[in-house]
Amino acid sequence: MILKAHSFRKLIALFAILLFSFSTISAQDDKQKSDFWEHVRFGGGLGLSTGNKVFSATLSPSAIYDFDSQFSLGLGLSGTYYSQKNIAKSTIIGGSIISLYNPIKEIQLSGEFEQNRVSRNFDNPDITDDSYWTPAFFVGAGYRTNNITIGVRYDLLYDENKSIYANAWAPFIRVYF
Incomplete structure (x- = not known):
């Protein structure tokens, strides 16, 4: 054709x-x-602690998406290694969903659901090693200036027998670029 x-x-x-x-x-x-x-900002946290026969290191990167000047939502990862000589070693791996709300520029309210996998290995053969999942749900408030927020948060699901935190209240410094 x-x-x-x-x-x-x-x-x-x-x-x-x-x-x-x-x-x-x-x-x-x-x-x-x-x-x-x-609209994406990156941040997170670093932690390092040493003492008498104790070592702890944490890395927790995160990213958030700014929907507007008031509301952001994001994801985070975390990993912690803890060792207390002749007692125990622990590895903690987790993830979180983060929400941030700024009713005014200087005040930041937050909600964060976190799920962590804890693996503990004891040096004492009479104590059984264990692994378990532990959740945390934080609500917090902080003072914000530029990309830094300083505040306090509270874990609504805190369980003193399973939580990876010393208590339900925790101060924080949050930085996003």
Whole structure:
């Protein structure tokens, strides 16, 4: 079958329209992708503690998405290694969902659900090693200046027998860039 000249022009025109449409959609997708990353901030925490026969190190990166100037939502990971010489070693791996709300620029309210896997190995053979999951649900408030917030949070699910924290109240310093 031979294409007539006007059919060929229609085919070229249709191809050009489709190509233009796809490039426009692609350009919009690129704009949306770059716009997304403009609202993402990264932060987290580092911890290091040493003492008489005790060592502890924590790394907890996180990322949040700013929906607007008041509300942010994000995810975090955490890992902790703890060792007390001749007593026990512990590894804690976890993740969290973080929500931040700023009713005014200087005040930040937070909610954070955290789930941690704890593995404890005791040096005393009379104590059984164990592994278990432990949740925490923190509500907190802090004073915010630029990208730093200093405050206190409370674990609503605190269990003194299973929690990885010393008590339900915990001060914090939160930094996001």
